[in-house]
Amino acid sequence: MRISLFVTCMNNVLYPDTGRAVVTVLERLGHQVDFIESQTCCGQMHLNAGYRPEGLSLARKVIDSFEDADVVVVPSGSCTSTMRHLWADVATDELDDGLVRASQEFAPKVFEFTELLVDVLGVTDVGATFERRVTYHPTCHSLRSIHVGDRPLALLRAVRGIDLIALPEFDQCCGFGGLFSLKNPDTSAAMGLDKIANVVATGADVLCASDNSCLTHLSTLAKKSSSLVPGYQSDSVHAQPNFEVKHIAEILASTTAGA
């Protein structure tokens, strides 16, 4: 199958390893991946912040760029949600019937990475090995907007050598929320620190998710403010976080013990 990668602007600039991991997994499964170089951003930031025309012009650009694509894979729950729901909602709000239709026609070919693997390609064992203790945080958009359910967990369970620990209060938001993290830094940090405390409680050394945005919030928060997490330093001298964050694609791409 020919699969077009929408890598997302954030992964493009900050996390190219996530993009490469998606390519690795899909090629290992025998599929052809293409990367349409005119792609930039799905417009989520502008749309969620209230900048409707700006966000919608980015939506149009994505739809244009991927016009020829049969299947679009997105390594992000929130960007998938944007493409599947938010474009049409905001276009409706802006009375742009043409874009509403174009968004609705485009939506069925967009899949979040774990959805693509499980639903479209029909696999849960992608031939990965990752011998570390891992916990999974279901990001809000993947959980409640696009409803990926236990697909990511099914994929992780099939990874050889993995020690997968359930995250307490997994369905609680991490506090990132895009612009929320800037406009309401105190509340965002309070929520994030509670999430970090739950991650610490699992004893996992890797926290994974389907969204690097939430993971960035948590890892950068842990680096600077970990001293504020209750119990975080109680049994050790760690001033730095003792877990690292990884996009789920990077775990699924791993074939060595996992570095």
Added chain:
Amino acid sequence: MARTFAGAPDFPVGAKISLANPQLRSNMARATRTIREKRNLRVSELDTWEELRVAGESIKRTALARLHELLSTFEKNVTEAGGHVHWAVDAEHARRIVLEIVQATGTKDVVKIKSMTSVEIDLNSALEDAGITAYETDLAELIVQLGDDLPSHIVVPAIHRNRDEVRDIFKEHMGEWGLKAPDDLSNVPEDLARAARLHLRERFLASQVGISGANFLVAETGSVAIVESEGNGRMCLTLPNTLISLAGIDKVIPRFEDLDVFLQVLPRSATGERMNPYNSIWTGVTKGDGPQNFHVVLIDNGRSSALDDRVGRDALRCIRCAACLNVCPVYERVGGHAYGSVYPGPIGAVLTPQLNHVTSDHVAQSLPYASTLCGACFDACPVRIDIPKLLVHLRGEVVDAKRSFVPTTQEQVGMRAASWIFARSSRLRGVADLGAKSSGVLQGRRISLPGWLSGWSKFRTVPIPSRVSFATWWHKERGVQGESRVSSRRREFRHKNARIEPHALGIRRDIAPDATLNQANARDAILSAIRHANRAQAEQPPISRSYRRAAREETIDIIEHFEERVSDYQATVRLTTSEDLASAVSTALSSRQSTSVVVPSGVPREWLSSFAGTVVTDDSTLDLKSINAVDAVVTGCTAGIAETGTVILNSDSNEGRRVITLIPDHHVVVIRAEQIVPDVPDVIARLDPARPLTWISGPSATSDIELSRVEGVHGPRKLDVIIVRE
């Protein structure tokens, strides 16, 4: 002077203040967790839950689309049933109407049921200014009033207080308002509830005017429904001779049968109960029973203009259950006061900016951003309000209201720069490469971002761009494809950068406040604004009643089911035959040490033939003092609901005036097996909406202190149900 939300800081500042209060955070975390678990348990018992949500949404959609017609019908039916309907365009107007009614009675104090609408119009301040004391009777509102505090939750206004704080407030301030609290008052919720019962009992018995909100207004019958737990509601709705019910115009529903959806979803969503202890449903005035002077004040106060917003109008479906507050991770952390508005939490963040106008003040403008859009609120909402979608819409309104040709704020500059960069992949690659070049230099440094971006670096390190972006890597490794391939394609859909219709708030038709407003022109102004807002409303699809299938009926013995559910509420259930009824009644009375009993005139004398104590028959002339002096009341009932453990009284001769089942501390209800139906939808057709209906599910109770349920507040603290099966 009663406190108000006027002058509150915007959300980020309010949140920061709340976050610095560890007591508040631990109270909120405990309370919201408790209520979430209770709600999930009760919701999971229903296999029709999603169908009920769809029906709830659909009924409210229909009601809003037909609002003009339904309000007129409601008005006509209330008037025909002996009540009075008033129309208030805004808060000031509503206050004036209430004040005139109260002043006409000559009383100097009123008793109130918790009503968010009353807080919305700041009624207590207006009453106070006129020398009239408003006594809040709901336990949580009492805590708020005694503590000179503000409500922080729609259903449990004192959710931010724990039991120690409540005890201290009672001990310190009860005496200023009436009977003082016992000196040795403990922090045990049962004791606190008892203190409230004693404090307010005399007040209820002496009250001349009661003021309530309303949960539902039924257009086709002119009925008003109020759900509550403590019995303070029943007191206020039954004892005073004058009753004023305040209701937003969004509270109307088309049909009496629609209650079978809302009376299932509201209690489960609000307090995590199958049914709250008391529902009162009445229509106009009933001679000899309850207030003889009944007024409904229909309040617009921004609702008709919210209705004129194609997206925002969905917020008017809200039934004020507060389920969205209880699941909101932001609300849980910061509590209700941080929202600086009467309606806090997710629903407040979409209602307040619409009722107060997004452009009006900095608080309203900050509220649509007081959410991470995590979506938990939408999943919990029993009428399926897509709150995240509404928040995004309102953010658009805020942004548009501030737009200018040249960006003036840092946010506007940043957003414009981002759209310029994202407009072409070459620009994004250029920026990424620039970032990549600086990557080595930035690595390991502590970076503080300036201005608007400092919100990020305040608590977090700054992520460093990768040395090679994905696009650059791909370009080098995999060669060119894509960009050129697509750029020649024709774009099939219409491009549009200009906005078609500036549907920002500027074009809203607001009703101008007018000192010369009278009933006639207020009514016309509100109805004409509603008609205008509904000008483009399509015919609503019929409401799906699929939730009415009774799957459990065949497999479950409904009498056993009823017994089990009534017992769940700490009520006692006895199964007997008509032959042994008199001895069952006598046992029920003596087991609770009740030695005197009042009975309505229609109760057969044989029921009490084995009872040795005093029996007083109510011929509808017994005064309150005499009723207050007896230990118990024995009545029949109209129907029972197995699933929810509910008995329903319709105040006929076998059940008596509402007051006699309310004041005595012990209620013995006799129900015949054939009066018991499986579930709420089955009972609606058996009820006569013209009668005053009282639904009773267990003894009076409250969850207002730390959301832990305590039996026994203002209504009867002891309930015995005797099932007669031949």
